[in-house]
Amino acid sequence: MSPEIRALLYVLAAAAFIIGLKRLSGPRTARSGNLAAATGMLLAVVVTLVDFEVSWAVVGAGIAVGAAIGAALAIRVQMTAMPQLVAAFNGFGGLASALVAGSEFVRAGGIDLPGETITTIVLSVAIGALTFTGSFIAFAKLQGLMTGSPITYGGQQIVNGLIAAALIGFGIWTAIGQDALPFWIGGAIALVFGVLVVIPIGGADMPVVIALLNSFSGLAAAATGFVISNSALIIGGALVGASGLILTKLMCDAMNRPITNVLFGAFGAADGGGGASSAAGGDVRTTSPDDLAIALAYADQVMVVPGYGLAVAQAQHALRELMSALERRGVKVAYGIHPVAGRMPGHMNVLLAEADVPYEQLLDLDDANSLLPRTDVVLVIGANDVVNPSARDDPSSVIAGMPILEVDHARTCVVIKRSLSPGFAGIDNPLFYKDRTRMLFADAKKAVTDLEAALSEV
Amino acid sequence: MGPYTVLAAETGEVLDPFIVGVIVFILAAFIGFEVITKVPPTLHTPLMSGSNAISGITIVGALIATGVENDTLASVLAFLAVVAATINVVGGFLVTDRMLEMFRKPRRDVEAGR
Numbered sequence: 001m002s003p004e005i006r007a008l009l010y011v012l013a014a015a016a017f018i019i020g021l022k023r024l025s026g027p028r029t030a031r032s033g034n035l036a037a038a039t040g041m042l043l044a045v046v047v048t049l050v051d052f053e054v055s056w057a058v059v060g061a062g063i064a065v066g067a068a069i070g071a072a073l074a075i076r077v078q079m080t081a082m083p084q085l086v087a088a089f090n091g092f093g094g095l096a097s098a099l100v101a102g103s104e105f106v107r108a109g110g111i112d113l114p115g116e117t118i119t120t121i122v123l124s125v126a127i128g129a130l131t132f133t134g135s136f137i138a139f140a141k142l143q144g145l146m147t148g149s150p151i152t153y154g155g156q157q158i159v160n161g162l163i164a165a166a167l168i169g170f171g172i173w174t175a176i177g178q179d180a181l182p183f184w185i186g187g188a189i190a191l192v193f194g195v196l197v198v199i200p201i202g203g204a205d206m207p208v209v210i211a212l213l214n215s216f217s218g219l220a221a222a223a224t225g226f227v228i229s230n231s232a233l234i235i236g237g238a239l240v241g242a243s244g245l246i247l248t249k250l251m252c253d254a255m256n257r258p259i260t261n262v263l264f265g266a267f268g269a270a271d272g273g274g275g276a277s278s279a280a281g282g283d284v285r286t287t288s289p290d291d292l293a294i295a296l297a298y299a300d301q302v303m304v305v306p307g308y309g310l311a312v313a314q315a316q317h318a319l320r321e322l323m324s325a326l327e328r329r330g331v332k333v334a335y336g337i338h339p340v341a342g343r344m345p346g347h348m349n350v351l352l353a354e355a356d357v358p359y360e361q362l363l364d365l366d367d368a369n370s371l372l373p374r375t376d377v378v379l380v381i382g383a384n385d386v387v388n389p390s391a392r393d394d395p396s397s398v399i400a401g402m403p404i405l406e407v408d409h410a411r412t413c414v415v416i417k418r419s420l421s422p423g424f425a426g427i428d429n430p431l432f433y434k435d436r437t438r439m440l441f442a443d444a445k446k447a448v449t450d451l452e453a454a455l456s457e458v
Numbered sequence: 459m460g461p462y463t464v465l466a467a468e469t470g471e472v473l474d475p476f477i478v479g480v481i482v483f484i485l486a487a488f489i490g491f492e493v494i495t496k497v498p499p500t501l502h503t504p505l506m507s508g509s510n511a512i513s514g515i516t517i518v519g520a521l522i523a524t525g526v527e528n529d530t531l532a533s534v535l536a537f538l539a540v541v542a543a544t545i546n547v548v549g550g551f552l553v554t555d556r557m558l559e560m561f562r563k564p565r566r567d568v569e570a571g572r
Contacts, residue, residue, distance in 0.1 A: 010518075017515075018489055018493060020512075021494060021497070021505075021509065022496075024504065025493075025497055026498070026501075027500065030504060030561065034504070037551070038551040041514070044517075044518050045517060048521045058524040059540060061537065062520070062537050062538075062539075062541045062544060063544050065541050065544075066541040066542065066545045067545075069549070070545040070547070071549065073545070074550075074553035074556065075552065082557075085507075086506050086507050086510055089507070089511070089549055092514075092543070093510060093516065093543070095538075095539075095542040096520055096540075096543035096546060099523075099536070100539045103526065103532045103535035103536050103539065106535065107523075107526050116476040211506065214506055217513040220513075221516040224516050225483075226476065228518075229475050229479065232515055232518060233515050233519060234486065235482060235486040236512045236515035237483075237513060238482075238486035238487040238490055239489070239493075239509065239512060241487065241490070242487050242491045243490060243505060244506075246491065246494050337500075339502075342503075344506065345505075345506060346499055346500060346501060346503035347503050349502075350504070350560070353562075362500050364498070364499045364500070
């Protein structure tokens, strides 16, 4: 086909990506959107196979191996393990972009490349390589293959700064000198850099890291698009770059921490307030499954505020059954979901959707907060920092300014928790001592199951 | 003449393909911001895995790179690139579909309100 037709078909593929993302604006259209994007991808692949002299042996073997691995991972993954899977996929995307740019460089070996080509090759390899190793460190942390706590050492930021400077230096040397040696050294430094940048970031900050690496994998693809002059790569890469940046910002806003603090702050390192347990003091009021079941049964509106502890206890299904039982009694139920409730943006929603919770009941922060004053009973299960009123009331708190779910505005707030231990931020939660708060000390799953049993007796 | 070569009719000037690429990139980034800010928080995980699959578009570059002749190193790099990009594309779209399938309407037994 002519280059013009080919270029138009690639733009058509890119348009399918845009349509796909646009249809993600609602759960009803989202699935067809994903299909549209996948169709665009297929179109781009077919156009490439038809129109370029590819090596069919290499392509066949590569696609067979890649498709088998990708499909196996996608079909088998547990929804709780979604963050590490996305991290791994980000890594593969970055690796692919770096390898494409690398093979372009090898192919051109010795020939003078135009300035913008060599620059984009260097960018693609650098971003792709650090996305690759950074993503796999994130994967290892989330999967529990290495410690989730920040790994820090003296002068860490200076070391990272020097390595970043070296990376830029070798990049410039490659671009100006058109030399293979600085190119390979620079690539190796980028691989090391990806590791060093992610190890000081705590496991609970991984949502931000994954979102940022998501953005990087897009930028690496866009840079590769410049190398091979392909609009589908440039557009697709730009879309993903934008998406990752938006999610990164949303996650940082949800914790009221600047991105620099997340990346370089080593938040959650072992030095933070270990013994702050009863600073706010006061007595807590407890409740029992039987009493709570009565309160729930006669409530008009009930809201659940789930935290990651719910998923750890595998209590989503039991919770949904409890809520269905309440709905059958005419109680209105909703779920208030904080943006950082899970281990990646939107993670808690997926975990609840998997347990058959209808998406209309999944409320975001603003909607949940406007419903809370009209809520009779709010159940906080496995969440802590995201419902801590200190963020709102105490300007000196480490989480001051972080948007919270204002569960203390509900008529009754019940916190299901094993003990009074602090959350990720390591600070006490005054919510536990408020007049309208009741504590139910139990494992999340057991508490929910007991509640359901008690409810059937009411 | 490359796919991006734009001819200005009156002057016969040819715009550098790289510059055309930069224009396309900037406009696409704006579209991305507009479209993605409208995705509700409920769908942020599928958005991430789906956009992740889209970044696998680099598979196009990987496929083209396999066409290199007489260079073992470039061929090996191209093979690895095809594998990595295919994992990204196939895995990404499949897992996104799996998640989106779970987002459904209220079930009837609840709506009946016994």
